[in-house]
Amino acid sequence: MTETLDAPVLVLVDVDGARPTGPALELATAARTLTAGDVVALGTGPVDDDARAALAAAGATRLLEADLGGERTQAGVAADALAAAVTLVVPGAVLVTSDYRGKEVAARTAVLLDSACTGDVADLHVAGGRLRASKLVLSGSWSTTVSVAADVEHPPVVAVRPGSVEVAVGGAAPLPVETLEVSVSEEAAAVRLVSRERTAAAAGPDLAEARIVVVGGRGVDGDFELVHSLADPLGAAVGATRVACDEGWIGRSAQIGQTGVSIAPRLYIGLGVSGAVHHTSGIQGAGTVVAVCDDSEAPIFEMADFGVVGDVVEVVPQLVDELKRLRA
Ligand SMILES: Cc1cc2nc3c(=O)[nH]c(=O)nc-3n(C[C@H](O)[C@H](O)[C@H](O)COP(=O)(O)OP(=O)(O)OC[C@H]3O[C@@H](n4cnc5c(N)ncnc54)[C@H](O)[C@@H]3O)c2cc1C
Numbered sequence: 001m002t003e004t005l006d007a008p009v010l011v012l013v014d015v016d017g018a019r020p021t022g023p024a025l026e027l028a029t030a031a032r033t034l035t036a037g038d039v040v041a042l043g044t045g046p047v048d049d050d051a052r053a054a055l056a057a058a059g060a061t062r063l064l065e066a067d068l069g070g071e072r073t074q075a076g077v078a079a080d081a082l083a084a085a086v087t088l089v090v091p092g093a094v095l096v097t098s099d100y101r102g103k104e105v106a107a108r109t110a111v112l113l114d115s116a117c118t119g120d121v122a123d124l125h126v127a128g129g130r131l132r133a134s135k136l137v138l139s140g141s142w143s144t145t146v147s148v149a150a151d152v153e154h155p156p157v158v159a160v161r162p163g164s165v166e167v168a169v170g171g172a173a174p175l176p177v178e179t180l181e182v183s184v185s186e187e188a189a190a191v192r193l194v195s196r197e198r199t200a201a202a203a204g205p206d207l208a209e210a211r212i213v214v215v216g217g218r219g220v221d222g223d224f225e226l227v228h229s230l231a232d233p234l235g236a237a238v239g240a241t242r243v244a245c246d247e248g249w250i251g252r253s254a255q256i257g258q259t260g261v262s263i264a265p266r267l268y269i270g271l272g273v274s275g276a277v278h279h280t281s282g283i284q285g286a287g288t289v290v291a292v293c294d295d296s297e298a299p300i301f302e303m304a305d306f307g308v309v310g311d312v313v314e315v316v317p318q319l320v321d322e323l324k325r326l327r328a
Helices: 022-034 049-058 069-073 075-089 100-113 224-234 242-246 277-283 312-327
Strands: 009-013 039-043 062-065 093-097 117-121 123-127 130-137 142-149 157-160 177-179 212-216 237-240 267-271 288-293 306-309
Touching (some): 009 022, 009 075, 022 039, 022 049, 022 093, 022 157, 039 075, 075 093, 075 100, 093 100, 100 157, 117 130, 212 224, 224 267, 224 312, 237 242
Parallel strands (some): 009 039, 039 062, 062 177, 093 157, 117 157, 212 237
Antiparallel strands (some): 130 142
């Protein structure tokens, strides 16, 4: 039988326009496997009925709402909210999403709680009353597991990599809302959000959360319309190698790899990508890998499930046509 904690598990639910972001439901699902007690979701803003039902279906049993307004994106403010929720809930562990902001929230919260913190976690379970958290390190060549005490006095903060948990879905009644008052610390209040705009490069699904990602490398030679021509009908996010970003073909936020974003889509399609380890370290969590590259010796083919040796300019339009035909 799977071992669980008795203490509740608290998860941070980032809210975007009254909807939790994808990874938030993954966190609730992961938390459900860790505890026999409550899974308490902390929303950073008001959550609508559908989202409250989705959270319940994913495994949450309570929903705290802290209306943090526009400042909810600030890591320091979110950490203050988590610390307030910890005082109320007394959890054995706190889960947040392991993206740029989530890792900062995790670190800040752990400092406030005087507790342990670990990030980039891809697998999480309970063993001997402690949490076991596994992640890939050294460009994906090693998997490491750490064990942290699930101590209710100082609950560990674990940042879980997006895409590592299959969200539990089903029919459930919307969770009732419990309001959480948060007094924002002087340190967090010292930072003010001046503006927040979604860039053109980020149009479409969020890279870190996307189920399908199409990546353009040097081989697309600046033609990101070609990349979009395949990504858009698939509802995929568009990513890039560092070379493509360095060339200015797409914004830096699209860079995937060691010094970019780590992704874990169900499907990765690389176009004109050679598969350098600095890039592939960011796609270790990908399910099916498809590569289109004109060099049959390129290392991407070593990890590809399906490979096409050919020119992207010829292959991609054929893929797009085939998609259209299949959907007709
Ligand atoms: C410290 C450090 C950190 C780094 N961090 C990152 C990172 O985070 N992310 C990242 O991506 N890189 C990173 N890099 C760079 C990385 O090492 C590679 O240089 C980069 O990933 C290569 O990108 P690429 O595959 O687009 O280009 P290339 O390696 O040049 O590969 C392009 C491929 O496209 C093929 N090709 C060319 N024309 C066509 C065509 N018409 N049709 C089909 N195929 C074609 C070529 O044969 C080639 O195989 C880092 C490097 C260092 C040193």
